[in-house]
Amino acid sequence: MANSPAVLKGYLEFSGALAGGALSAATRERIALLVAEENGCDYCLSAHTYIGTNIAGLDRDETERNRHAESADPKAAAVLALAAALLRTRGGVADADLKAAHEAGLTDGEITEVVAGVALNVFTNYLNKAADTDIDWPVVRHHRH
Template sequence: MSRLPLIQPDTATGRAAELLGDVQQALGVTPNMTKAMANSPAVLAGYLGLSGALGGGALDAATRERIALLVAQENGCDYCLSAHSYIGANIAELAADDISDSRRGASSNPKTQAVLTFAAAVVRSRGEVTEVELKAARAAGLTDGEIVEVVAGVALNVFTNYLNKVVDTDIDWPIVRAHTH
């Protein structure tokens, strides 16, 4: 049971009601995570804003889902791992092997591997990547813009991981558990 209230769209008021309505319209569902965020409409608006902005960036949906899977695995967030396993398979059209590989930071595509390697370095070092890691990302073909988007994707997913762990958000996706490493 979630440790903070999940704001229901049918009882929400003001900005929270408006934002939850936007989520429902965009996704066809209102995930429990967004209901938890609606405790602070500013937080929900910020999340939706950054997520939406990254959707218009250089990294495609499948790559963003791979980053989300990696970060959820690294942080042991079952809610996000469940959500992104479902979204990865059903929206980004990742194969089951791609989902499994992404959780381990692996890909058979060299550029995707470079993204995941850099994302893993960012999350594991809490942003203190080495010059060697940054040069390796560039050498593998990542542009400066893509590097910045990887960092933003990691940060966005660390936020959702931490929020869902603090709240202990009820998982409303087919459940996938993080493996300990």
């Protein structure tokens, strides 16, 4: 990102804005783990596993579940179900997906932040995969799907 000041600025501002949103740091890390797993981005998977467990308070079992759109927390599970639907349909979620998110207690604002979180993490996954970024975190590899 540092190769383009505009890209770096955009990333930092987008990420910073989401950090001040309704979704907790743990929930944002859960989304990042799912997206990295789905996209096979080992750099992001390594980074977000470390951040999730050492900063956001997730345990290892939870981070493993999150990679597969699952969570022990019902609201987080709803967030991840929506995020998985977004990823797998490239944004073309069904009305039933949105209804399920609402029924699980997600507000329209939180749903919007889930979409934004997925988009931001797809960007960082693609950039790190394209750049073949060296993994400078404890290495976590995606599962072969």
